[in-house]
Amino acid sequence: MFNKYDVIETVNMIEREHLDIRTITMGISLLPCIAGSADETAKRVYDRVCSQAEHLVEVAEALSMEYGIPIVNKRVSVTPASLICAPFAAQSAKIGLALDRAADTLGIDFLGGYSALVHKGMADYERTFIESIPEVLATTNKLCSSINIGSSKSGINMDAVRLMGEIVKQTAELTKDRDGFGCAKLVVFCNAVEDNPFMAGAFHGVGESGTVVNVGVSGPGVVQHAIESIPGADLTELAEMIKRTAFKITRAGQLVAREAARRLGAEFGIVDLSLAPTPARGDSVAQILEEMGLESVGTHGTTACLAMLNDAVKKGGVMASSRVGGLSGAFIPVSEDIGMIEAAERGGLCIDKLEAMTAVCSVGLDMIAVPGDTPASTISAIIADEAAIGMINNKTTAVRIISAPGKKVGDSVNFGGLLGRAPIMPVHGESSAKFIARGGLIPAPIHSNKN
């Protein structure tokens, strides 16, 4: 028989502290779909995604009931689409539309992988593909796009960075009736990972096998509750407590991932233990930091608290799963975290502080809304700063930024659901245009030469 306190702890984590499996993401290789024409490839893509993931939703729902743990999202990630669109790049949109239709047919929440990897150079067909993104994101609902513009090994492709500033602006403009919603489905990465189950940055790397199941677990509320239970603890004890809590959460993810993979006839990929907040109160990473002793997230000490949290989460997760991967750490999206939203509205959290925080947590500047009149070159410069942090520190960084059309500081955008709402945050008014116009490649750092 189980220890009754253990049983009640698990039930409480799920009932009151928002423990959930955030996503079961099936990664599907699209390489077998490449055909001579865009139409034939699109047809094959639709058929392959629909057949591979046919039972995804049904299996996830059954597992959720059996284990009594919510599985919030069912998602699919695919091979970066620029690779299969290369022979007919001007018609890339057809593949994007086929993927979105497949997502609708399957009844999944998101499909990621309208992506390109251009961290060292950008071929003509890749540029053409990237130029199709604004239109594709404006005409699809569930499709997500990501572009890798840099890596610790190759440096930062500043031509791609310049282009992505413009693409973000165009995407916002084409979805201005929805506050620039298209930008919420577009991520610019440095050091993108190939097995990330979280959106909008999920894609199925070319180094992966045919079909894999990756699981993302979440539980900021559980960690917050654990910290609350030892109010006088010093930081050593706190780190230990976070580690133990992360271990338990990850074990739940590991169980679901293994079983989901078995039932779906796919390979078990990874478990990604990320503290991924939702706009619900009590499901916030910012509130964890505040529970650690900060009056408001964004004040002095925030970076240190986040560094400790992120590291303790990783340590607990690594011990708990045979395969930890993805991003695994703490997410700090502004619009998806009630504590972040409120701090930004109070003016207690600015982009510069967020940038510092991204140096010690698992992602980057995520779901940040900036004024609609922000120049493309400024957005490119924000992307370049983030990429530099990722490149130098050998970590993944990302930018998901919404240049909200017609909005200014003091306004906000509201996307609803998991994407939440974001107050418009101020950016520096001084121009970065000449720097961005230079283009070229920022060379890889000296410490990347390890061979």
Added chain:
Amino acid sequence: MRAVVTVVGKDKTGIIAKVSTFLAEKGVNILDISQTILQEYFTMIMLVDTSGAEEELSVLAAECAEMGKNIGMSIHLQHEEIFNAMHRI
């Protein structure tokens, strides 16, 4: 297949009777019961064997939750593996 049933709520007469009758009707065998008052709440934990039940575990879990609502208790039926995974190394 073994599962854990947890019943939590305000203490009142006949909770064990109602829950065990319900499980018996479904063909679920009770292997072990522990009952206590935790933080003023009646808390019962049962280890059960569902191999004699006709319904799938997911269906049983939904029915247990529904039955709990009818008697004003929070009832969960979960595969035992989730507890093994989280609390045993």
